Amino acid sequence: MPSLNDATGSRVLFGGDYNPEQWPEETWLDDVRLMREAAVTSVTVGVFSWARIEPRPGERDFGWLDRLMDLLHQHGIGVVLATPTASPPAWMGSRHPETLPRGEDGSVIWYGSRQHFCPSSPVYRAYAAAITEDLAERYGDHPALRMWHVNNEYCTFCWCDETARHFRRWLRHRYTTTEALNEAWGTAFWSQRYDTWDEVIPPRKAQYLRNPSCTLDFRRFTSDALLECFTAERDIVAARTPHIPVTTNFMPFWTGQDAWAWAREEDVVSVDVYPDPTDPLAGQYGAMIQDMTRSQARGPWMVMEQAAGAVNFRSVNVPKPRGLGRLWSLQSVARGADAVCHFQWRQSRQGSEKFHSAMLPHAGEHGRVHQEIRQIGAELSRCGERVAGTHVVSQVxxxxxxxxxxxxxxxxxxxxxxxxxxxxxxxxxxxxxxxxxxxxxxxxxxxxxxxxxxxxxxxxxxxxxxxxxxxxxxxxxxxxxxxxxxxxxxxxxxxxxxxxxxxxxxxxxxxxxxxxxxxxxxxxxxxxxxxxxxxxxxxxxxxxxxxxxxxxxxxxxxxxxxxxxxxxxxxxxxxxxxxxxxxxxxxxxxxAGVRPVVEDLPPGVEAVRRGDLLFLLNHAPGPVTVGLPGQYRELLTGGPVDGSVRLERHGVAVLA
CATH class of the missing domain: 3.40.50.880 (Class I glutamine amidotransferase (GATase) domain)
Known part of the structure; x- marks a missing residue:
């Protein structure tokens, strides 16, 4: 089975989502120049490109993607190629309204955003399989291809009639008989007994409290239904390119997926991490998500998305102070990441995420954010070969x-x-x-x-x-x-x-x-x-x-x-x-015999061992000095460290 190492080549990948279909092609040459200067090694392409690739049912427009893949390869930038199935084109919702999800009260979730598909819809699944097959056939041998990224942030719930039929099939497989179902759900309560399978429906909006065991099984079913969508596309690309690893990106601590079950189906476990810069414990939150993702991966993992600055989905979207993006990027590497990527490369000028920051922001290449991106890329190049593929060991x-x-x-x-x-x-x-x-x-x-x-x-x-x-x-x-x-x-x-x-x-x-x-x-x-x-x-x-x-x-x-x-x-x-x-x-x-990584750390300083390296990360509001036993070499600067190290605000030391 392919692994993250097959995509990274024993280094830490650095890059982000790239959505060039939003820009004139003359912009692309400028993009790849700036990517090279920022030490970008990988970009994710095609996540939301379904309507561009399939403008009408059954038609294909691959010319722009051919030119893009060739351009990226010519400049030494690898591609994580996405199947675009997270955002079906408007024509699908218009011509096939049965593919649209329905809410608990039966209301239609219309197209006009993203993730507007019913995971149980055979029509949606057929279109998704067809475009995935064509992508795999066309680009399976392309030298730029490093990894497959299936769909994006699976998060759709649906209570429609097709979902009800799928739910009943899932329940019959789990319980075999309605008698066993009634026993498991405790349907003697409130006269909820089911005589035939056709009587069973998802836990839709009801007069009062719904059966909790039914609701629990529906959550299990929904995770499995979405997983079926993932594995169907995964199997298509894996059959064509068995040597190329496949992933899909988790949302941190997302309630809708049993990520233990999902991780077993992935070659690479990846996650999107967006701590709140105004949270004084954001560093701990990031560490928790990183620890959880590393554990699901049982080894190195991938940051698929993080923000270079502000996001757009909070009520107030505060940018990251100077140095915080670097701190959090290196924290993820300390806790096992072998790929550090952002959403996105070039900041959008239109659409719902135009205020979501990017590696190349509205301020341009001379802006503070892009200059910090360049620093992160350079430092990952410096220490990447030493850290990639190594493990974080815990006794707890x-x-x-x-x-x-x-x-x-x-x-x-x-x-x-x-x-x-x-x-x-x-x-x-x-x-x-x-x-x-x-x-x-x-x-x-x-x-x-x-x-x-x-x-x-x-x-x-x-x-x-x-x-x-x-x-x-x-x-x-x-x-x-x-x-x-x-x-x-x-x-x-x-x-x-x-x-x-x-x-x-x-x-x-x-x-x-x-x-x-x-x-x-x-x-x-x-x-x-x-x-x-x-x-x-x-x-x-x-x-x-x-x-x-x-x-x-x-x-x-x-x-x-x-x-x-x-x-x-x-x-x-x-x-x-x-x-x-x-x-x-x-x-x-x-x-229990468990000791901290470093004794007597100043408050707000995090210490993590990965392989034979010691990472020190300063989440405190100001500079600190950390005492250390013995002598070290600091990999980011190349200088010696003897007895102690000073960390500036948001400072990081990587010690060998």
């Missing part, structure tokens, strides 16, 4: 599961304030601030390589996952879990005792009597080695043989355990305030 895994997220955030839950990504981010932040590099893992993955496994919040756990966690602890691993973990099985059926019995035995909990979600603005005081405040949630636990590490101080839960420990298994029944969670996880990690 954070468990994450899309199905648990889907199940835990449905209608009728205990607290709408519980937002799964925010909880995962809080636990990752605690370890990031402690200087501990983490992987992510699925709860059914082999966890034996990790000294510490962290479960921020997994409401749903399969029997296989529960057995895996128990075996991990019995095998010598240290496990720490957050609240509401293991409450439901794979069908969203609540387990007796409020938590799976095997987990209750593992944590030393006899019973979960009640759960106490906290209203907005309310916290709970907790006593432990150091008093702290619990946020968001509390639980009324009846312990068996567990040690109470911290207890609730007052109120209905006064004296009851907030943090429990039974041997190597810990359970945290609230969300401690950030400093307390960091202190707790630092203590547990230390006892």
């Amino acid at each position: 895994a954070i468990l994450h599961d899309w199905e648990s997220w889907w199940a835990g955030e449905q209608e009728g839950r205990l607290s709408a304030r519980v937002h799964y990504p925010a909880i995962v981010r809080a636990w990752h932040r605690a370890l990031w601030e402690a200087g501990v590099t983490t992987d992510f893992a699925h709860p059914e993955h082999d966890l034996s390589a990790y000294r510490l496994v962290v479960v921020p919040h997994l409401y749903l756990l399969t029997d296989t996952a529960v057995d895996n966690l128990v075996a991990y602890v019995r095998g010598g691993g240290v496990l720490v879990s957050g609240f509401l973990t293991g409450a439901a099985d794979r069908d969203d059926r609540i387990r007796p005792g409020g938590m799976d019995e095997r987990l209750r035995d593992l944590f030393g909990i006899r019973m979960v009597q009640e759960r106490w979600p906290l209203p907005e603005g309310e916290e709970v005081a907790c006593d432990g080695p150091r008093p702290f405040r619990g946020t968001l949630w509390a639980e009324e636990l009846e312990p068996s043989d567990a040690e109470t590490v911290a207890a609730y101080r007052s109120g209905e839960l006064a004296g009851l355990p907030a943090v429990l420990r039974r041997g190597r298994a810990w359970y945290v029944s609230t969300l401690p305030e950030p400093a307390a969670l960091s202190e707790l996880l630092t203590r547990i990690a230390d006892e």
Whole structure:
């Protein structure tokens, strides 16, 4: 199977989306000149070019793309060639309205934007396959081709009649009989029993709360339906070019795809990363997405998109301060990226993304943003061969599961304030601030390589996952879990005792009597080695043989355990305030034998080891000095480092 290394050639790729169809061809020569001067090695072409390639059904206009591919190759720039199927032409929606997605209330999602297709539509799939086949046949042997990029940011949901038929086929494959479906969905509740398959519909807009098990299965189905679209196009290009790797770009922490399942189908795992420059913890957010993507890839991965400056999709779009783009680019390399790309090369002058920044902005080649792009390209050229293909090793895994997220955030839950990504981010932040590099893992993955496994919040756990966690602890691993973990099985059926019995035995909990979600603005005081405040949630636990590490101080839960420990298994029944969670996880990690990459880092400084290189990244608001044991050579400047290194604001050091 081809890999990212087949596209990179043992270097770090640098570039971005290139949309030359928006510009006169005389602009192209200027583009490739500037790309060469900026050390651009790769561009992604054709992402939204369907209407240009197929202006009318069945017609093909490849002449412009032929000239572009040849021009890029002549100037030594590789091409990630996209199938343009994320944005069907207007003629498809007009002539085939059955290809348009429908909302939960049956309303049509019209063309005029992008991603306006029903993933289950056989008409859409046929047109998508036809244009993919022609692209593969025409450019499969082109010397500029480095990688295939299928579609773009799969994110379409649909509740139409064709989707309903597809959903029923998916359910029949999963359950075989309506009797098994009724049992899994608990349809005895509210007289929801299904007698025949034709009665089953997607969870459309309803009078009141919808069946949560049906909704959960529909989320599973939608991820699988989109994945079918991806694999259909992937198989077409792979059959023609088995030596060329294939990817599609994930959106960070996107709810619509089970990225564990998707990553298994990709040669290269890629992601679009857009932290908010106004977020003081944007560096941690970026690190979390990078850790998650690296873990899905099980090795080097690709930044498919990031912004050179401002984006256009927030209510207020602030540009990146000087040096921040460089910091975040090198952070992604530190955490395993072998390709750093942007959206896009030349900033659009029209359309919905004309205010989205680009490598070549409206200010032109002499503008600050483009000059910083040139610096990034030069520095990646300097260190790329040394870092490409190397790995980031972690002794800690954070468990994450899309199905648990889907199940835990449905209608009728205990607290709408519980937002799964925010909880995962809080636990990752605690370890990031402690200087501990983490992987992510699925709860059914082999966890034996990790000294510490962290479960921020997994409401749903399969029997296989529960057995895996128990075996991990019995095998010598240290496990720490957050609240509401293991409450439901794979069908969203609540387990007796409020938590799976095997987990209750593992944590030393006899019973979960009640759960106490906290209203907005309310916290709970907790006593432990150091008093702290619990946020968001509390639980009324009846312990068996567990040690109470911290207890609730007052109120209905006064004296009851907030943090429990039974041997190597810990359970945290609230969300401690950030400093307390960091202190707790630092203590547990230390006892598990996990050490930070660099001891005594100044606040805001991130240290990551990749291969034999040490990356130091300054997210603090001003310059800092980092003490180091021994002597190093700084790869970006070539100078020696002895005992300490000074990092300017947004500064980076890459040390050998």
